[in-house]
Amino acid sequence: MESVSQDCTKLEGRAVYTKVLSEIDKMIASAEDCKQQLETRPVQRSIALAKLQNNLNKSFTKINDDFKPVDSASKSFTKTLDKHFRGKPIPDSESDFIAPFPGYINRAIVMHLLREGRFSAAETFIAEVNARPPHKVPEPRFGRWNYLDETGSTPPPRMKQDILATIEYWVEIRDRASDLAWQRDFANDGAGCSGGGGRSLETATLQRRFADMYHILDMMRVGNLQPAVDWAREHADDLHARGSNLLFELCRLQFITYFMGGGDDNDGDTPMIDALDSSSGNPSYYDRLSKQQSPSVSSGPIRAYQYARATFGSFASKYKRDIQRLMGAFAYHPNISESPYGMLFATAAPDGGNESGAGAALHAHGGVPAAWRDAAAHFTREFCSLLGLSAQSPLYISATAGGIALPMLLKVRVVMREKRTEWTSRDELPIEVPLPPDFHFHSIFVCPVSKEQSTDRNPPMMMPCGHVICKESLQRISKGARFKCPYCPSESHPRDAMVVYF
Amino acid sequence: MAEHTSTKLNADQQVSLDQFLLRVPVSIISRNLKNARRLVEREKEWIAKKLQEEIAKGDAGDAQQSAEVVGELVKRLKQLRTKMESLDSELHKLTRSLHARVDHLNQLYTIPSLADVKYEQWSGIRLDRMMVDYMLRQGYIEAARQLAKEKEIEELVDIDAFVACLRVEKALREEHKLGPALAWCSENKQALRKVEVRLSLPLGKRNHPMADFEPASNLEHELRLQEFIEKVRTQNLETIVSAREFAQKYLAPHKDPNFAIRAAGLLAFSPNTNQEPYKTLYSTDRWHYLADLFLAVHHQLHNIPERPLLHNVLSAGFCALKSPSCHSEKISPRQADAEQVLSEEGAGPDSVSDYEFTEDNQPVKPAHKHQYKLHHKGPGGAAALALNSICPICSTELNELARMLPYAHHSKSIVEPDAVVLPNGRVYGEARLRLANEKMGTAEGYVKDPMDQERVFREEEMKKVFIM
Numbered sequence: 003m004e005s006v007s008q009d010c011t012k013l014e015g016r017a018v019y020t021k022v023l024s025e026i027d028k029m030i031a032s033a034e035d036c037k038q039q040l041e042t043r044p045v046q047r048s049i050a051l052a053k054l055q056n057n058l059n060k061s062f063t064k065i066n067d068d069f070k071p072v073d074s075a076s077k078s079f080t081k082t083l084d085k086h087f088r089g090k091p092i093p094d095s096e097s098d099f100i101a102p103f104p105g106y107i108n109r110a111i112v113m114h115l116l117r118e119g120r121f122s123a124a125e126t127f128i129a130e131v132n133a134r135p136p137h138k139v140p141e142p143r144f145g146r147w148n149y150l151d152e153t154g155s156t157p158p159p160r161m162k163q164d165i166l167a168t169i170e171y172w173v174e175i176r177d178r179a180s181d182l183a184w185q186r187d188f189a190n191d192g193a194g195c196s197g198g199g200g201r202s203l204e205t206a207t208l209q210r211r212f213a214d215m216y217h218i219l220d221m222m223r224v225g226n227l228q229p230a231v232d233w234a235r236e237h238a239d240d241l242h243a244r245g246s247n248l249l250f251e252l253c254r255l256q257f258i259t260y261f262m263g264g265g266d267d268n269d270g271d272t273p274m275i276d277a278l279d280s281s282s283g284n285p286s287y288y289d290r291l292s293k294q295q296s297p298s299v300s301s302g303p304i305r306a307y308q309y310a311r312a313t314f315g316s317f318a319s320k321y322k323r324d325i326q327r328l329m330g331a332f333a334y335h336p337n338i339s340e341s342p343y344g345m346l347f348a349t350a351a352p353d354g355g356n357e358s359g360a361g362a363a364l365h366a367h368g369g370v371p372a373a374w375r376d377a378a379a380h381f382t383r384e385f386c387s388l389l390g391l392s393a394q395s396p397l398y399i400s401a402t403a404g405g406i407a408l409p410m411l412l413k414v415r416v417v418m419r420e421k422r423t424e425w426t427s428r429d430e431l432p433i434e435v436p437l438p439p440d441f442h443f444h445s446i447f448v449c450p451v452s453k454e455q456s457t458d459r460n461p462p463m464m465m466p467c468g469h470v471i472c473k474e475s476l477q478r479i480s481k482g483a484r485f486k487c488p489y490c491p492s493e494s495h496p497r498d499a500m501v502v503y504f
Numbered sequence: 505m506a507e508h509t510s511t512k513l514n515a516d517q518q519v520s521l522d523q524f525l526l527r528v529p530v531s532i533i534s535r536n537l538k539n540a541r542r543l544v545e546r547e548k549e550w551i552a553k554k555l556q557e558e559i560a561k562g563d564a565g566d567a568q569q570s571a572e573v574v575g576e577l578v579k580r581l582k583q584l585r586t587k588m589e590s591l592d593s594e595l596h597k598l599t600r601s602l603h604a605r606v607d608h609l610n611q612l613y614t615i616p617s618l619a620d621v622k623y624e625q626w627s628g629i630r631l632d633r634m635m636v637d638y639m640l641r642q643g644y645i646e647a648a649r650q651l652a653k654e655k656e657i658e659e660l661v662d663i664d665a666f667v668a669c670l671r672v673e674k675a676l677r678e679e680h681k682l683g684p685a686l687a688w689c690s691e692n693k694q695a696l697r698k699v700e701v702r703l704s705l706p707l708g709k710r711n712h713p714m715a716d717f718e719p720a721s722n723l724e725h726e727l728r729l730q731e732f733i734e735k736v737r738t739q740n741l742e743t744i745v746s747a748r749e750f751a752q753k754y755l756a757p758h759k760d761p762n763f764a765i766r767a768a769g770l771l772a773f774s775p776n777t778n779q780e781p782y783k784t785l786y787s788t789d790r791w792h793y794l795a796d797l798f799l800a801v802h803h804q805l806h807n808i809p810e811r812p813l814l815h816n817v818l819s820a821g822f823c824a825l826k827s828p829s830c831h832s833e834k835i836s837p838r839q840a841d842a843e844q845v846l847s848e849e850g851a852g853p854d855s856v857s858d859y860e861f862t863e864d865n866q867p868v869k870p871a872h873k874h875q876y877k878l879h880h881k882g883p884g885g886a887a888a889l890a891l892n893s894i895c896p897i898c899s900t901e902l903n904e905l906a907r908m909l910p911y912a913h914h915s916k917s918i919v920e921p922d923a924v925v926l927p928n929g930r931v932y933g934e935a936r937l938r939l940a941n942e943k944m945g946t947a948e949g950y951v952k953d954p955m956d957q958e959r960v961f962r963e964e965e966m967k968k969v970f971i972m
Binding site: 003006007010011013014017018019020022023026027029030033034036037040041044045047048050051052054055058059062065066069072073076077079080083086087090091092093094095097098099100101103104106107108109110111113114115120122123126127130131134136243245246247319320321386387389391393394395396397398399400401402403404405406407408409410411429430431432433434435436437438439440441442443444445446447448450453455456457458464467468469470489500501502503504 | 508509510511512514515516517518519520521523524526527530533534537540541544548551552555556558559562563565567568570571574575577578581582584585588589591592595596598599600602603606609610613618619624627628630631634635638639642643644645646647650651654809810811813814815816817818819820821822823824825827828829830832894895896897898899900901902904905908909910911912913914915916917918919920925929930931940943944945954957967968969970971972
């Protein structure tokens with residue numbers, strides 16, 4: 003890339019018309035001169051005209067020369083690009099599987115924008131999509147799929163066949179994809195912002211939900227947990243079904259905050275008269291919290307105690323131990339960080355050293371303590387999950403994975419063309435694309451015998467010894483009778499194997 | 505075999521996807537230069553001619569008349585200056601944007617690994633500019649502008665180029681007007697001679713109804729043919745007479761002699777004919793075809809990739825992330841069993857003591873039958889598990905979009921090392937499962953399946969699984 007940068011700088015320096023413009027100014031000046039001369043001294047008409055002709059000719063020659071560096075710099079930049087990108091395959095219509103789905107793509111973009119809180123851009127986009135729906139679904143047979151024509155010469159029949167087989171794969175996916183697109187995309191509204199069947203989410207509803215989410219997060223950012231708690235309480239059943247303890251964690255965080263002398267909101271969870279001034283949602287909350295620590299030092303635990311009595315009852319059965327530990331902290335209030343409960347309260351005070359208590363915690367990470375950030379992340383995750391959405395933008399994750407995978411897949415395509423091979427499984431990519439660990443979302447089971455991934459039709463089966471192979475392998479090895487496990491000496495009957503779900 | 509996971513960042517590879525990011529402004533720069541040269545050349549010729557005429561008059565010439573000519577000359581030069589100024593500012597904008605793009609790509613080389621936060625930011629910017637590019641191509645200009653502005657990536661996207669292109673496309677597709685397209689052709693006459701050979705149609709040429717009718721894919725000829733068709737369509741005698749002359753002028757020079765001959769055949773058929781190829785020629789669908797053809801030629805000329813990078817990157821990304829379970833119908837024992845129950849309704853209860861391998865049904869032990877109620881796969885699918893964040897492919901936004909694509913290839917299982925299986929067949933990492941049960945408040949000595957919390961198992965029923 004260095005040569006590219008250098009040439010770019012060169013081009014930037016040379017690609018200007020400043021000299022040309024000043025040459026044109028000169029021409030204008032000399033033409034005006036000439037005009038004046040003709041008006042004042044008509045006798046010298048021929049001389050004046052000849053002089054102008056001469057000047058203009060010179061200027062035009064000069065301008066022509068002034069264009070040259072622009073030309074050469076842009077040509078040399080192009081050459082550098084050619085050199086730098088030589089042999090790098092270019093993404094084209096063959097590697098584009100999703101063109102037949104403009105409706106779904108638009109929807110994914112809208113949801114991504116909403117997720118990012120870009121409500122007005124999303125609105126503009128929706129309005130434009132509605133005004134001008136995707137004009138057509140591109141045809142399944144894409145423009146360039148037939149690169150036999152491109153090479154100009156007809157390859158020998160054998161090669162042609164193989165290449166065609168390879169191409170067929172891509173075409174097949176495309177066809178399957180577009181069949182679906184025709185049926186579903188157009189069965190819905192032409193506007194293209196709705197999805198398939200009952201799973202579709204109304205955009206407006208979704209936008210409202212995300213607006214709610216951002217409101218709650220904003221409030222958390224200024225130290226107000228109440229909207230988050232309210233939301234968690236409202237969805238307690240769903241959260242419980244997911245095995246989520248968000249509600250309790252939020253309440254515990256509230257308790258700890260009170261305990262450490264913070265919390266200035268008038269929330270419904272603490273039905274008590276607030277000793278502190280109750281200006282809720284103050285952005286300087288954290289600053290104030292650390293300053294006011296000493297005057298309110300005794301009111302904190304009292305408030306926490308009242309809060310605990312009002313709130314923790316409903317959690318008693320499930321979180322008995324946690325609650326006991328929280329309550330035990332009262333005994334050690336004056337020097338909590340050195341007590342056996344220090345660790346527990348350190349969730350609010352990640353580096354609770356010098357300034358024992360909340361003050362230090364609050365300044366640990368740019369003003370927002372780690373426990374609050376964790377709680378915000380936890381909340382976002384649960385919020386999105388209940389909407390059936392992943393916490394991080396799927397579009398972002400996919401695009402990032404695609405940036406890694408696409409060059410590799412393009413390269414494989416080139417190699418496959420050269421070697422005239424095709425890959426055996428059409429449902430599966432031909433190569434393994436190594437992604438960072440946090441890009442793995444499912445457990446993957448690859449049968450150690452057949453080396454194939456398990457599918458609905460070919461599920462993983464566990465033998466009594468605990469080893470797992472795919473159903474097809476099991477059938478092949480056992481032939482329906484007792485057989486020995488390929489990985490240990492134990493023998494079993496295929497009917498003793500059970501399907502497992504990863 | 506390659507590693508299964510990796511955080512190694514191959515900047516060269518990723519940047520290679522973005523070569524058009526640099527090529528597009530360069531090609532606009534050289535077009536800018538060509539325009540400038542042509543402009544100057546035209547003035548030069550005009551001025552030389554005028555001036556020569558005056559000089560040629562010799563002594564017979566009138567000074568006052570000459571002064572007027574020179575005055576006109578000044579006016580032309582001033583106009584030239586204004587035009588050159590706007591070309592200069594366009595050029596400046598282009599080089600600045602090129603610089604910004606090179607900087608943006610260079611930044612990738614300074615990022616140590618895929619796990620770095622800076623990579624996340626870079627990739628985020630890439631997604632933003634890919635989305636803007638997509639919107640521009642789809643003609644959603646305002647949304648594209650707004651997003652580009654909010655994200656401060658205006659220099660990384662080609663708004664101006666697409667706006668100009670969209671104007672011509674819209675005129676063809678929606679307004680059925682040839683003017684802008686013909687003007688564009690004459691502006692780019694020279695360059696067009698070079699690209700038309702390599703042209704590929706976005707509409708599959710093979711299946712296209714007009715396929716055998718336009719072997720040279722010459723945009724201007726196609727446009728002229730449309731002009732001819734429209735003249736004939738009027739069925740007005742005078743217009744048709746002029747159409748004949750028009751055909752002589754514009755259609756006859758086509759390198760395929762049949763082109764003009766077939767076009768001439770139109771004269772014999774009325775617009776509501778059912779005779780092919782004339783029916784297709786009269787069809788208004790031809791406007792879509794012309795619009796697509798124009799786009800293809802335009803993109804080729806300006807080095808704009810035929811498909812939005814967003815499409816390509818997402819296609820590859822979906823495949824790399826997708827696993828067979830993302831679109832699995834049978835994701836949990838509950839559902840499998842429920843299906844079993846439903847399909848066996850009427851058969852005697854517990855009549856099967858051994859499961860059998862059937863073509864489609866999961867083998868199910870009778871002990872588990874009837875014990876789980878039907879539970880539909882939620883939008884999160886298999887991964888709607890409290891402990892995992894939802895897989896992007898399982899997520900509502902993308903699930904349908906990724907349905908038809910192949911899934912990622914894996915040569916090795918990716919399973920938690922401490923895998924255990926519950927009596928219902930679900931496999932979890934033991935540590936993760938215990939943590940989940942703690943959260944669910946399961947009584948000590950017992951364990952619940954987080955995905956099916958209605959059944960409680962004894963801890964001894966949990967069994968170790970060995971994944972090779």
